[in-house]
Amino acid sequence: MADSGEVTRLLRAWSGGDAEALQQLVPVVESELRLLARAYLSGERACQVLQPTALINEAHLRLLEWKPAEWRCRAQFYAVAAKMMRRILANYAIASRRQKREGGAILVSLTQAGGVPDRNEDLVALDQALNDLTKIDERRVQLIELHYFAGLATEEAADLLGISPRTAYRELDLARTWLFRALRG
Numbered sequence: 001m002a003d004s005g006e007v008t009r010l011l012r013a014w015s016g017g018d019a020e021a022l023q024q025l026v027p028v029v030e031s032e033l034r035l036l037a038r039a040y041l042s043g044e045r046a047c048q049v050l051q052p053t054a055l056i057n058e059a060h061l062r063l064l065e066w067k068p069a070e071w072r073c074r075a076q077f078y079a080v081a082a083k084m085m086r087r088i089l090a091n092y093a094i095a096s097r098r099q100k101r102e103g104g105a106i107l108v109s110l111t112q113a114g115g116v117p118d119r120n121e122d123l124v125a126l127d128q129a130l131n132d133l134t135k136i137d138e139r140r141v142q143l144i145e146l147h148y149f150a151g152l153a154t155e156e157a158a159d160l161l162g163i164s165p166r167t168a169y170r171e172l173d174l175a176r177t178w179l180f181r182a183l184r185g
Helices: 004-015 019-041 052-065 074-104 119-136 138-149 154-161 165-184
Strands: none
Touching (some): 004 019, 019 052, 019 074, 052 074, 074 119, 074 138, 119 138, 138 165, 154 165
């Protein structure tokens, strides 16, 4: 894992307009972003077109375009990166679903079809459920994104959001329960 202080220093320098800081930041955070991308894509089918490198590259491009007034810390950066990866995957799943409806589906036998879960549907449903939960309690969604999508420890997520770890654990449990019910109908 990259040194938190170094990442924060580079983020702040980049926020201040130092282009060299961005050049130094990219290799420092690359390995952690790759771990996040692999975790996101771990359950995807072998024929999946989107690979961790492509997901990271797309996230890099979006991070370059989106620049807050000031990067505060490493955790904020990874939270934003995680949210961007989630949106990229959701958009990809929506596009894939659209292509499938328009005749771009891959032909498989009935025996193969039983073992091929449609993760695109799961990603779209999860993204929609998180969007719905945002309307009710945005902080719980932030905790989910920080913990599951950005890979931060619950304590780190709590620190970033300015709440106690105990509150973070309780709210994560409530968010997971809400999401489970929302996804199960």
